[in-house]
Amino acid sequence: xxxxxxxxxxxxxxxxxxxxxxxxxxxxxxxxxxxxxxxxxxxxxxxxxxxxxxxxxxxxxxxxxxxxxxxxxxxxxxxxxxxxxxxxxxxxxxxxxxxxxxxxxxxxxxxxxxxxxxxxxxxxxxxxxxxxxxxxxxxxxxxxxxxxxxxxxxxxxxxxxxxxxxxxxxxxxxxxxxxxxxxxxxxxxxxxxxxxxxxxxxxxxxxxxxxxxxxxxxxxxxxxxxxxxxxxxxxxxxxxxxxxxxxxxxxxxxxxxxxxxxxxxxxxxxxxxxxxxxxxxxxxxxxxxxxxxxxxxxxxxxxxxxxxxxxxxxxxxxxxxxxxxxxx
Amino acid sequence: xxxxxxxxxxxxxxxxxxxxxxxxxxxxxxxxxxxxxxxxxxxxxxxxxxxxxxxxxxxxxxxxxxxxxxxxxxxxxxxxxxxxxxxxxxxxxxxxxxxxxxxxxxxxxxxxxxxxxxxxxxxxxxxxxxxxxxxxxxxxxxxxxxxxxxxxxxxxxxxxxxxxxxxxxxxxxxxxxxxxxxxxxxxxxxxxxxxxxxxxxxxxxxxxxxxxxxxxxxxxxxxxxxxxxxxxxxxxxxxxxxxxxxxxxxxxxxxxxxxxxxxxxxxxxxxxxxxxxxxxxxxxxxxxxxxxxxxxxxxxxxxxxxxxxxxxxxxxxxxxxxxxxxxx
Numbered sequence: 001x002x003x004x005x006x007x008x009x010x011x012x013x014x015x016x017x018x019x020x021x022x023x024x025x026x027x028x029x030x031x032x033x034x035x036x037x038x039x040x041x042x043x044x045x046x047x048x049x050x051x052x053x054x055x056x057x058x059x060x061x062x063x064x065x066x067x068x069x070x071x072x073x074x075x076x077x078x079x080x081x082x083x084x085x086x087x088x089x090x091x092x093x094x095x096x097x098x099x100x101x102x103x104x105x106x107x108x109x110x111x112x113x114x115x116x117x118x119x120x121x122x123x124x125x126x127x128x129x130x131x132x133x134x135x136x137x138x139x140x141x142x143x144x145x146x147x148x149x150x151x152x153x154x155x156x157x158x159x160x161x162x163x164x165x166x167x168x169x170x171x172x173x174x175x176x177x178x179x180x181x182x183x184x185x186x187x188x189x190x191x192x193x194x195x196x197x198x199x200x201x202x203x204x205x206x207x208x209x210x211x212x213x214x215x216x217x218x219x220x221x222x223x224x225x226x227x228x229x230x231x232x233x234x235x236x237x238x239x240x241x242x243x244x245x246x247x248x249x250x251x252x253x254x255x256x257x258x259x260x261x262x263x264x265x266x267x268x269x270x271x272x273x274x275x276x277x278x279x280x281x282x283x284x285x286x287x288x289x290x291x292x293x294x295x296x297x298x299x300x301x302x303x304x305x306x307x308x309x310x311x312x313x314x315x316x317x318x319x320x321x322x323x324x325x326x327x328x
Numbered sequence: 329x330x331x332x333x334x335x336x337x338x339x340x341x342x343x344x345x346x347x348x349x350x351x352x353x354x355x356x357x358x359x360x361x362x363x364x365x366x367x368x369x370x371x372x373x374x375x376x377x378x379x380x381x382x383x384x385x386x387x388x389x390x391x392x393x394x395x396x397x398x399x400x401x402x403x404x405x406x407x408x409x410x411x412x413x414x415x416x417x418x419x420x421x422x423x424x425x426x427x428x429x430x431x432x433x434x435x436x437x438x439x440x441x442x443x444x445x446x447x448x449x450x451x452x453x454x455x456x457x458x459x460x461x462x463x464x465x466x467x468x469x470x471x472x473x474x475x476x477x478x479x480x481x482x483x484x485x486x487x488x489x490x491x492x493x494x495x496x497x498x499x500x501x502x503x504x505x506x507x508x509x510x511x512x513x514x515x516x517x518x519x520x521x522x523x524x525x526x527x528x529x530x531x532x533x534x535x536x537x538x539x540x541x542x543x544x545x546x547x548x549x550x551x552x553x554x555x556x557x558x559x560x561x562x563x564x565x566x567x568x569x570x571x572x573x574x575x576x577x578x579x580x581x582x583x584x585x586x587x588x589x590x591x592x593x594x595x596x597x598x599x600x601x602x603x604x605x606x607x608x609x610x611x612x613x614x615x616x617x618x619x620x621x622x623x624x625x626x627x628x629x630x631x632x633x634x635x636x637x638x639x640x641x642x643x644x645x646x647x648x649x650x651x652x653x654x655x656x
Contacts, residue, residue, distance in 0.1 A: 054583070140587060235601050244582040247575060250590070254572040255382065257592035259468060262578070264585040273563050 003102035004308045007060045009050030012309040012316070015101075020062070023098060023106035030081060030109050031073040034328040036125035037100040038066045039308075039315045040157065042266070046094060047312060055094045055270055064099035064308075065090045065269075067107075068115050068124035069328075078109040086115040089282060090128035095270055100125075101308055103328060110275040111268070113282035116289035119296070126296040126323035127161070131285045132278055133265045134162035134218070137240030138169065140261040141216045145170025148209055150232055153220040154191055155182035157323055158242055160297055162218045163191040168293040171216070174208055181321055185297065201231045213237055213256075222246070233258055297322035331430035332636050335388045337378030340637040340644070343429075348390070351426060351434035358409060358437050359401040362656040364453035365428040366394045367636075367643045368485065370594070371421060375640060383422045383598055392427035392636075393418045393597075395435075396443050396452035397656075406437040414443040417610060418456035423598055428453075429636055431656060438603040439596070441610035444617035447624070454624040454651035455489070459613045460606055461593045462490035462546070465568030466497065468589040469544045473498025476537055478560055481548040482519055483510035485651055486570055488625055490546045491519040496621040499544070502536055509649055513625065529559045541565055541584075550574070561586055625650035 001022045006014045025031045043063055046056045057063075068088040071081055081087065089112030093099030098106060115124040137158075143149060149166045153159040154175025163186065166173045173191040177183045183193035194204050205213055213234035219225060222243020229239050230252040237258050244262045253260065268275040288294040299320040303311040305328045315324045329350040334342045353359045371391055374384045385391075396416040399409055409415065417440030421427030426434060443452040465486075471477060477494045481487040482503025491514065494501045501519040505511045511521035522532045533541055541562035547553060550571020557567050558580040565586050572590045581588065596603040616622040627648040631639040633656045643652045 235595055235599060244578040246579075247577045249575045250572040251574075253588075253590045254592055257590055257595050259587060259589045260581075261587045262581045262585055264582055267563055267585050271563060 001103040002305070003062050004305055005060045005062055005101075006047065009047060009056070009059070011048070012312040014047065015309045015312075017306055018060075020102070022104045025073040025075040025106065027076040028078060028109055029075040029106050030071050030078060030087070030112070032067060032069040032087060032105050032107055032112075033072045034067050034069040034100050034103060034105050035121035036068050036325055036327050037064045038126040038129075039311050039324045039326065040065060040129045041315070042129075043093065044312050044316055055266060057093070057095055057097075062099040062102050063093045064101035065093040066125050066128045067091070067100035067105055068121045069105070072104060075109070081109060081112075086121075087112045088115045088124040088128055089113065090132065090265075090278065091269065094266060097269060101305065101326070101328070108275055109279070111278045113279050113286055116286040118290055118292075122298060122302070122325045122327060123296050126298060126325055127285060127289070128282060129265060130157040130161050130296075130323070131294075132281050133158045133242055133263050134165055135281050135285060136265060137218055137242065137261060137263040138162060138165055138216070140263070141218070141238035141240045141259070143169050143171055143216050143238075147171045147215040149173050149216040149218065150214040151175040151191065151218045151220065152196075152225055152229060154186040154189075154193070155321065156220050158220040159218070160185065160189060160322070161294060162220060164189055164294045165288065166216070166218070167191065168288055174204075174214070185321060189297075196228075201228050205232055209234070216240070219243075227252075230256070230258065299324045302327065329431040330633070331390050332633055333388045333390055334375065337375060337384070337387070339376070340640040342375065343637045343640075345634055346388075348430070350432045353401040353403040353434065355404040356406060356437055357403040357434050358399050358406060358415070358440070360395060360397040360415060360433050360435055360440075361400045362395050362397040362428050362431060362433050363449035364396050364656060365392045365654050366454040366457075367639050367652045367654065368393060368457045369643070370457075372640050372644055374422065383594060385421070385423055385425070390427040390430050391421045392429035393421040394453050394456045395419070395428035395433060396449045397433070400432060403437070409437060409440075414449075415440045416443045416452040416456055417441065418460065418593075418606065419597065422594060425597060429633065429654070429656070436603055437607070439606045441607050441614055444614040446618055446620075450626060450630070450653045450655060451624050454626055454653055455613060455617070456610060457593060458485040458489050458624075458651070459622070460609050461486045461570055461591050462493055463609050463613060464593060465546055465570065465589060465591040466490060466493055466544070468591070469546070469566035469568045469587070471497050471499055471544050471566075475499045475543040477501050477544040477546065478522075478542040479503040479519065479546045479548065480524075480553055480557060482514040482517075482521070483649065484548050486548040487546070488513065488517060488650070489622060490548065492517055492622045493616065494544070494546070495519065496616055502532075502542070513649060517625075524556075529556050533560055537562070544568070547571075555580075558584070558586065627652045630655065
């Protein structure tokens with residue numbers, strides 16, 4: 001079968017076209033004919049950093065985590081799926097798991113769900129990693145109706161799904177962005193936009209929460225921005241963070257009695273730990289999508305499998321608005 | 329009325345005996361005739377550090393947060409309590425709240441509960457601050473039956489109550505201590521003792537959890553010990569910490585997808601925020617005490633009101649085993 005492989009880690013130019021063996025099905029798994037895949041920041045980190053990251057695969061490797069496609073073969077012990085079913089998931093592209101930049105992909109059946117029936121394959125492929133991350137963070141933070149929820153990075157991959165789910169849960173949702181296009185996207189998705197370049201945390205905490213702070217802060221920016229999340233949180237507030245590779249002074253968290261939930265959604269794939277939770281979350285997300293409450297936004301530029309290097313470069317450029325998708 | 333006051337911040341010698349006005353009752357409050365109070369680390373920090381801490385009172389001040397005693401007067405709007413009732417709570421000794429090192433104390437009725445009927449006034453006075461802290465941390469960490477729970481500092485004020493509550497919730501409880509006396513106290517309270525001076529985290533995670541780590545880690549030591557808590561936690565583990573005034577590398581928390589709950593139990597007193605939660609927790613704790621599941625351990629040395637400086641010195645010495653109590 002056709003695949004895009006890498007034989008070395010490095011820039012977006014390392015991808016090359018190759019013919020490799022189609023994966024054989026095995027117990028508990030399905031083989032999927034991939035229709036589309038989307039690029040996530042972690043894909044670009046693996047490609048660039050290689051074995052500096054504990055999760056990178058051995059070379060040569062097929063990268064790509066997210067996919068949507070059609071079931072081609074069913075392994076022993078798999079129930080609830082049939083050949084020909086349209087499915088989506090995040091199931092490969094790291095450690096010993098072959099990725100989705102290929103015509104066919106082997107996927108643990110616990111990691112997948114039926115694709116929402118009202119969106120395209122490209123849109124479905126955009127959703128798994130960011131959707132599971134957003135859902136897990138909001139759930140661990142106990143997000144509920146009537147709360148004031150702030151999403152940092154509201155026009156980003158995780159952020160734009162997190163704000164839609166939070167709104168669906170009945171929260172009053174606010175989201176930060178750094179420019180007119182980002183804020184337009186945020187407002188279009190139903191949240192109140194905050195320009196973090198022109199408003200200080202103290203200012204928007206004062207104007208939107210009467211100084212009390214947000215009950216839930218979803219930080220999809222991470223790193224040094226965590227300090228802003230601590231400042232924006234209410235007493236005993238809940239913070240979900242997707243990027244906590246940072247050294248941080250926790251004093252503010254102490255005096256406010258905060259909870260910090262670090263979301264690292266690759267754990268089930270990396271450690272074969274509670275994988276069924278991901279299939280369950282994807283089934284929940286499919287319901288939200290079919291109800292019209294959640295819809296992934298795609299970048300204006302689309303790519304074919306052979307152009308995956310360009311797709312990585314597009315995401316890395318910071319110019320993409322919405323998810324960068326590759327059709328297979 | 330008689331009280332021990334401080335006119336300056338400093339060492340344990342700053343306490344002096346004085347006659348001050350008995351507090352008048354006010355709406356939503358009760359006046360309690362104090363029978364006993366206990367010393368907490370935060371009391372010694374306020375006495376020593378003064379206005380370096382954002383929570384210290386103006387001088388002259390009556391310190392002391394915990395108390396047990398008898399209701400002397402009931403304010404307008406208070407229900408569920410009557411003059412003569414035996415009560416306990418943590419309700420003063422910081423900011424603008426008069427403390428318990430006095431014959432009488434004004435207490436917000438939402439912060440108190442009826443004293444457990446099977447323990448002494450001294451024992452009841454030992455419980456509020458550490459009991460609420462332990463309870464809040466375990467609840468926020470979602471502690472439940474069958475989990476493996478590790479308590480760092482199992483013979484300390486908060487730790488020895490946390491391990492009893494965790495056991496009462498049905499968890500398998502392990503607790504660290506640094507010497508034979510500490511470990512004997514831990515085992516006597518029903519937990520499995522771990523000598524952190526002779527066993528590495530990796531060793532006891534291997535021997536007690538088959539390398540998987542603890543689902544809940546209650547860190548009552550804090551500071552640099554948080555690194556040990558991260559190391560001891562399972563994937564997606566929950567950590568409750570009582571002392572997070574520290575700068576910390578969160579990378580381990582990232583790759584394990586941990587949740588960190590910072591417990592700062594003075595928030596309701598300092599900010600008049602959800603005070604009723606403390607009364608409710610104390611009522612729950614009273615049930616656990618009356619069921620024989622939780623019992624505060626008192627240090628072998630007892631003190632009278634005039635000796636409060638000696639009581640502070642005893643706690644600061646690190647030689648106390650169990651809570652240091654002062655009879656009023």
